[in-house]
Amino acid sequence: GENVEQHPSTLSVQEGDSAVIKCTYSDSASNYFPWYKQELGKRPQLIIDIRSNVGEKKDQRIAVTLNKTAKHFSLHITETQPEDSAVYFCAASTGGFKTIFGAGTRLFVKA
Amino acid sequence: GAVVSQHPSWVICKSGTSVKIECRSLDFQATTMFWYRQFPKQSLMLMATSNEGSKATYEQGVEKDKFLINHASLTLSTLTVTSAHPEDSSFYICSAREGGQGQFFGPGTRLTVL
Numbered sequence: 001g002e003n004v005e006q007h008p009s010t011l012s013v014q015e016g017d018s019a020v021i022k023c024t025y026s027d028s029a030s031n032y033f034p035w036y037k038q039e040l041g042k043r044p045q046l047i048i049d050i051r052s053n054v055g056e057k058k059d060q061r062i063a064v065t066l067n068k069t070a071k072h073f074s075l076h077i078t079e080t081q082p083e084d085s086a087v088y089f090c091a092a093s094t095g096g097f098k099t100i101f102g103a104g105t106r107l108f109v110k111a
Numbered sequence: 112g113a114v115v116s117q118h119p120s121w122v123i124c125k126s127g128t129s130v131k132i133e134c135r136s137l138d139f140q141a142t143t144m145f146w147y148r149q150f151p152k153q154s155l156m157l158m159a160t161s162n163e164g165s166k167a168t169y170e171q172g173v174e175k176d177k178f179l180i181n182h183a184s185l186t187l188s189t190l191t192v193t194s195a196h197p198e199d200s201s202f203y204i205c206s207a208r209e210g211g212q213g214q215f216f217g218p219g220t221r222l223t224v225l
Binding site for chain 2: 034046098106
């Protein structure tokens with residue numbers, strides 16, 4: 001069945017450094033790739049998304065890249081801040097009803 | 112922006128009782144809502160897809176008689192955990208789609224079954 005793998009499971013960076021989270025998906029029909037940030041005890045929040053007709057998208061300090069051939073997509077956070085500490089989930093959707101989530105990456109930004 | 116509410120936010124119940132959780136889209140109509148379960152430090156596990164006016168589609172391994180879903184209107188879906196047991200204790204989150212493919216999540220309901 002469909003699967004989304006996410007790495008690393010835990011990431012610790014120094015404030016100001018960059019953080020990169022990588023995901024791969026199995027369903028070649030996937031055409032929409034959102035990223036969610038979830039703080040402890042709170043709801044997941046959509047932070048950025050990318051569609052399959054685009055290779056890269058940027059929004060201030062965060063950017064996503066997509067390699068359709070390799071079925072890889074990545075989240076890049078630059079100039080990390082302590083408030084970026086959270087769990088980040090990647091996901092893949094085929095445009096139907098189902099969205100498959102990765103296992104999550106726990107990001108720690110040390111001040 | 113799209114806002115999804117969920118009620119209650121936290122519930123404690125005795126084993127054997129039923130618990131109803133409501134999910135509402137406050138400023139948009141959602142023909143499709145999703146129910147997820149999340150265990151501590153784990154990802155979101157899709158339980159079922161709820162479509163307004165029709166029966167919910169359950170994921171493999173999710174008992175439809177245990178987790179009753181009703182999508183009565185374009186802004187309300189309910190999840191009822193019937194005859195709850197301690198193993199049903201979890202964080203239940205709903206989400207709704209606003210036209211496109213993006214989902215907006217409710218704040219979640221923490222269920223503790225004693």
